[in-house]
Amino acid sequence: MKKTLLGLALITGIIGGSNIFAQGYEIKVSIKNSKDSICLLTKYTWEQPYKVDTAKVDKAGNMTFKGKTALEKGIYSIYSPKKGALYFDFIINESQKLTITTDTVNFYDKMKIVGPKENTDFVEFVKFMGSKNLDRMNYEKEVKAKKTADSTKLMTAKTTELFKDIRKYQLDYLAKNPTNYISTIIRLQMDNDVPNAPKGIAAADTAIWKYQYYKNHYWDGINLNDIGTLNTNKIFAEKMKRYFEKVLIQNPDSLAKESDIFIGKIGANKETFKWVTHNLTYMSESSKVMGMDAFFVSMVDKYYKTGQATWLDEKQLDKVIKRADILRHLLLGKKAQDLQLIDTAGIKAIQKMGIDTIDDSQRLTNAYYKNQDAIQKLLVPMYGIKADYTVVVFWDVDCGHCKKEIPVIQETYHKLKKEGTSMEVFAVYTQHEYAKWKTFIKENKLDWINVADAVHLNNLKEKYDIFSTPVIYILDKNKVIQAKRIGAEQIEDVIKMLNKKNKNFSDTPQFNNNTNNGK
Numbered sequence: 001m002k003k004t005l006l007g008l009a010l011i012t013g014i015i016g017g018s019n020i021f022a023q024g025y026e027i028k029v030s031i032k033n034s035k036d037s038i039c040l041l042t043k044y045t046w047e048q049p050y051k052v053d054t055a056k057v058d059k060a061g062n063m064t065f066k067g068k069t070a071l072e073k074g075i076y077s078i079y080s081p082k083k084g085a086l087y088f089d090f091i092i093n094e095s096q097k098l099t100i101t102t103d104t105v106n107f108y109d110k111m112k113i114v115g116p117k118e119n120t121d122f123v124e125f126v127k128f129m130g131s132k133n134l135d136r137m138n139y140e141k142e143v144k145a146k147k148t149a150d151s152t153k154l155m156t157a158k159t160t161e162l163f164k165d166i167r168k169y170q171l172d173y174l175a176k177n178p179t180n181y182i183s184t185i186i187r188l189q190m191d192n193d194v195p196n197a198p199k200g201i202a203a204a205d206t207a208i209w210k211y212q213y214y215k216n217h218y219w220d221g222i223n224l225n226d227i228g229t230l231n232t233n234k235i236f237a238e239k240m241k242r243y244f245e246k247v248l249i250q251n252p253d254s255l256a257k258e259s260d261i262f263i264g265k266i267g268a269n270k271e272t273f274k275w276v277t278h279n280l281t282y283m284s285e286s287s288k289v290m291g292m293d294a295f296f297v298s299m300v301d302k303y304y305k306t307g308q309a310t311w312l313d314e315k316q317l318d319k320v321i322k323r324a325d326i327l328r329h330l331l332l333g334k335k336a337q338d339l340q341l342i343d344t345a346g347i348k349a350i351q352k353m354g355i356d357t358i359d360d361s362q363r364l365t366n367a368y369y370k371n372q373d374a375i376q377k378l379l380v381p382m383y384g385i386k387a388d389y390t391v392v393v394f395w396d397v398d399c400g401h402c403k404k405e406i407p408v409i410q411e412t413y414h415k416l417k418k419e420g421t422s423m424e425v426f427a428v429y430t431q432h433e434y435a436k437w438k439t440f441i442k443e444n445k446l447d448w449i450n451v452a453d454a455v456h457l458n459n460l461k462e463k464y465d466i467f468s469t470p471v472i473y474i475l476d477k478n479k480v481i482q483a484k485r486i487g488a489e490q491i492e493d494v495i496k497m498l499n500k501k502n503k504n505f506s507d508t509p510q511f512n513n514n515t516n517n518g519k
Contacts, residue, residue: 001383002173005254006108009229013320023070023096024066024068024070024096025065025066025067025069025070025096025097026064026065026066026096026097026098026449027041027065027066027073027094027096027097027098027100028062028063028064028098028099028100028227028514029055029062029063029064029065029078029099029100029101029102030060030061030062030063030099030100030101030102031057031061031063031078031087031101031102031103031104031131031394032061032101032102032104032110033061033104033105034061034104035059035082036061036080036081036082037056037057037082038054038055038056038057038081038082038297039052039055039057039063039078039079039080039081040052040053040054040055040078040079040080040081041053041055041065041076041077041078041079042076042077042078042079043072043074043075043076043077043231044074044075044076044077044085044231044232044233044234044447045074045230045231045271045275046230046234046236046237046275046279047234047237047355048232048412049079050084051075051079052065052071053065053066053067059066070096071092071096072092072227072228072231072271073092073093073181073226073227073228073231074091074092074227074228074230074231074232075089075090075091075185075231075232075233076089076090076091076092077089077090077102078348079084083274086110087104087107088102088107088111089122089126089233090113090119090122090123090196091118091119091122091182092183093116093118093181093228095116097114097115098113098114098115098116098119098237099113099114099115100112100113100114108123108126108127108130109127112121116179118182121173121182121320122182122185123186125173125182125186127165128169129166130427132162132166134163135158135162136158136159136162139155139158140155141156162482167190170189170190173186174186174187174221178221178492180255181228182300183221184221184222184223184226184228184229184232185232185235187220187221187222187235188222188229188232188235188239189235189239191214192214192217192218192220194210194213194214195213197209197210200351208227214247215247215248218243218247219243219265224262224265224266224267224269224272224276225265225266225267225268225272226269227269227271227272229272230269230271230272237279240276240279241279241283244258244259244280244283245283248518250289250292252284252291252292252293252294252295252298254293255292255295256261256294256295256298256299259280259295259298259299260302262276262280263276263277263280263303273308274310274311277299277303277308277309278309278311279299279305280299280322281296281299281303284296284298284299285323290312290483290484290485290486291331291332293327293330293331294331294512296324296327296334297324297327297328297331300320300321300323300324301324304317304320304321304324305321305324310388312341326462326465327465329463330464330465330479330481330484330503331481332484333481333482334480334481335478335481336382336392336473336479336480336481337463338381338382338383338479339381339382339392339426339428339450339451339453339458339463340379340380340381340382340457340458341379341380341382341428341451341453341454341458342379342380342381342451342452342453342454343378343449343450343451344437344438344441344450346378346379346380346454347434347438347452347454349374349378350375350378350454350455352373353367353371353375354367355367355368355371355375355454355455355456356432356434356454356455358456364456368453368455375455379455379457380449380451382426382479383466383479385424385449387423387424387476387477388421388422388423388476388477389421389422389423389424389474389475389476389477389482389495389498390420390421390423390424390425390426390427390474390475390479391409391413391424391425391426391472391473391474391475392426392428392464392472392473392474392475393405393409393425393426393427393428393470393471393472393473393490394407394428394460394464394466394469394470394471394472395427395428395429395430395469395470396429396430396431396432396469396470397429397431397433397436397437397440398431398436399470401469401470402469402470405470405472405487405488406427406444406446406470406488407444408488408489409425409472409488409491410444410446410448412488412491412492413425413448415492416492416495421495421499422477423495424448424449425448425449426448426449426451426453427448427449427450427451428451428453428460428480429450429451429452430452430453430460430466430469431452432452432454434452434454437452470488471484471485472484472485472486472487473485474486474490474491474494474495474498476498481496482494483498
């Protein structure tokens with residue numbers, strides 16, 4: 001499983017925040033039939049609710065949340081610790097004095113709010129969306145009960161009808177209230193309509209034009225510099241993740257460029273900057289798309305090394321920067337760092353020197369220099385391999401997954417070699433039980449280059465980011481990284497894809513030796 005530093009690095013509490021209102025807050029809540037002794041006022045930030053305040057609940061279900069410091073604009077909730085449940089949501093905007101009365105039987109249907117009309121609009125919006133969802137569920141039950149043959153078709157038609165109703169409600173509200181907070185919430189939940197391509201756009205280019213229009217208008221009407229945009233439950237988080245993971249082309253350079261543009265729109269909003277920057281960095285680090293670590297390195301260089309990640313303490317920041325510094329040497333297109341290792345034939349000589357069992361750095365250094373000439377003759381350099389492709393696999397005899405992957409690599413190796421592919425496997429044993437290692441090689445007839453770091457000259461963990469096994473890299477003839485951290489079953493496809501790419505490249509006129517260059 002891929003571990004990430006950023007997944008645990010963000011502080012899991014409300015810190016600071018940019019309060020845009022001068023006055024404090026007073027929220028009076030009365031919940032008929034409540035059995036709570038205390039309730040919490042919570043605020044949605046990114047994807048989770050956080051505790052803001054606590055209030056005692058009297059026998060009549062009355063409670064008051066009050067503070068001298070104004071609350072941030074956003075969606076808030078009343079939470080019951082006793083039941084472990086959120087009771088209902090409401091919004092906080094300019095006016096921070098509200099009175100809310102309701103009933104545990106049906107929170108929103110029974111709700112009355114004394115305060116800004118926007119809160120009443122919010123309740124009506126929630127009720128409307130809830131009613132449409134209920135319509136869908138009831139219709140689904142009805143269709144299933146009838147056991148209709150074309151149930152899927154019926155549900156699709158009903159869903160389309162409900163979507164039209166919701167869309168009309170949203171557009172009508174936006175037309176009447178273009179600038180209020182609920183309109184921001186609605187825009188975060190809906191997609192903009194994509195018009196037909198203008199006249200003059202070739203039919204073949206229509207899809208591209210529509211994609212560009214959709215991408216360019218994805219954030220229309222949404223103010224990223226407004227703290228209320230951040231504090232919208234999971235809505236903002238999900239829209240942003242969809243934009244960066246689904247809408248944008250999954251290319252690290254493109255994502256790095258788009259992230260800079262996006263973050264630039266946040267302005268001086270420190271809280272939104274924190275959450276957006278953190279989550280984009282986490283997204284890049286945890287991505288399963290090969291090569292996305294280049295995006296991670298870019299984020300760290302721009303926002304963490306420059307001292308802008310103020311939410312991390314010195315130790316956390318150092319770990320993130322160190323992680324980026326390890327990965328920057330392992331990016332696709334970078335020349336791999338050389339490895340000077342000992343093969344099975346040289347292990348016996350190293351063991352006679354006693355170097356393989358030394359666990360003290362000073363003694364190891366002394367032993368190395370004492371035997372330097374003999375050791376140099378035993379070293380097998382990865383750079384010395386003459387082949388179009390080098391498959392570097394880091395593995396361990398006792399690794400269960402390795403035992404499944406190694407035979408697959410061996411089969412692929414023999415198949416591609418037989419087909420005439422110029423390749424070699426540089427199999428690096430990451431541990432030090434050499435007798436067991438040799439036995440495994442012999443029993444499984446591993447007839448490639450088998451090596452181990454028997455003299456501890458190579459820091460495999462930092463040089464090649466080896467924290468678990470197996471790990472596979474594919475290098476070209478110049479030892480440039482072409483693929484990494486792939487499965488054994490992907491090796492053949494990757495090498496064939498690289499062969500095709502190289503053939504197409506060499507067949508273009510400007511790189512073809514047979515071209516007359518226009519003479």
